[in-house]
Amino acid sequence: MSFSNVKNLIRKDLSLLLHPTAIMFFVLACGMMFIPVYPRIVGFFYVLIAIMNIFTLDVQGRDHEFSGLLPVQKRESVLARVLTVSLYELTLLVLTVPCAFLASRFISNTGLENAAGMRINITLYALVLLGYAVYNIIVIPGAYHKQFKVQFRSFLGMLAFSVVSFGIENLVCRPHGGKLFLNGTSRAELLRQLPILLGALAVFVIVNAIAYFIASRRYENAEI
């Protein structure tokens, strides 16, 4: 496995498979943090459309064949794709952090609660990471399946993301349901939420590793 090859493959993906709307989705997701009453998960959902565009452009541009002819190993191509997808997801999360800080400050100052869903806190980020992990395990191995049925797999992935994230959000927000600190924004509550974020991050990394192993094995036997 060559680090330089993987790096070049990621750069190739970003230059040839980056759809212009991805930038717009990032901006939208950041902007949505400032809407006082809004289901926060929706903003994070948009990046999944940007990721679907990577796989769609891959099929349209016959990138499997293009990459297959490059002096790289197949598993390097798969690893680069897993990292590109994760890069999209984590970039969005990181970009929204400053917006979240600002939004929490202004929204809490006005005394507004988010009646449409979770408040902006660490649990929200943990929840999104879990949703992304579920999406990746469905979509990434699917993209290296024999028929490369990308659109259908993306649809399934988005559906799974929605079920998982909206489902957990619903549990967190129920008044007598889950532990209330999960939806809190006080310093003490945020500190209690931190291990959940670390746990979600670990799940995200492990699930991506599994997605990589399944996808590489499939890609080795795929007809390109």
Place this chain on the structure above:
Amino acid sequence: MSIALETKNLCKTYPGPGGFELKNVGFSVPSGYITGFIGRNGAGKTTTLKVMLGLSPRDSGEVSLFSKSMPEHEAECKQDIGVVFGGFSYHETKRLRAVTRAFKRFYKNWSDEKYCELLRKFELDENKRIKELSAGMKVKYALALALSHDARLLILDEPTSGLDPVSRDEIIDIFREFVESGERSILFSTHITSDLDKCADHIVYIKDGEIAMTGDREQIIGGYRLVQGGRDDMSEGLRAALIGIKETPFGFTGLIRASELYLADGLKTAKADIESIMLYTEKYERHEG
């Protein structure tokens, strides 16, 4: 003579109705020469190339490039080869500049100087999108990429299909120039046999997934003759010796091995070419019984 590429007993089966099988495909591409890989549509040319390059998994067999086996040394081997499947039809909405920038990072021997020189020579505009190029220009762009990273072997799948005669001739001139130094080679699959008459030194002929003939082009051509005669000129011995026969109400034309030419004594004979060998082996093939 050193060998640039060698395959041994390559097997690949596509099961199911309308399935296809590569049966023990084995041949070699000597360094410094152009090898023509011929066969009719569906004979297994593209499948063989894809299996060789690892784009399609093989059932069994061996492939080695510059004495290094694939896929164990896949990345290393692919540094030394340039591949052109038809024209360049990847990332068609992107500009040449963007595709080249993404492509060149992978090659240790990439030369910007050489690439710019080739763009000028082939009159390619880097600001154009791939889809705006003609079929001939796409082939030239693919060749520019392959030649700029100093490939030692070009593997080309039907590069001249769909091109006008002038463009085909230009491409063939580029091939000749490429192998001139004696260190670089080309494996060139096509069903346009006239292109091979112009430039191929060696021939590999695949028929129904099996290698039917392989060797030096002159030797292959020299090994066969076309025989022509009237209806009464056909003897049982001659009929048995003919590889393929085209019969008309007035007579026949057939392909015979040069070693059996004595059976056609007194009949009109002519030199065979690659096209006639293919035609008489495929279309006018004589079936026993």
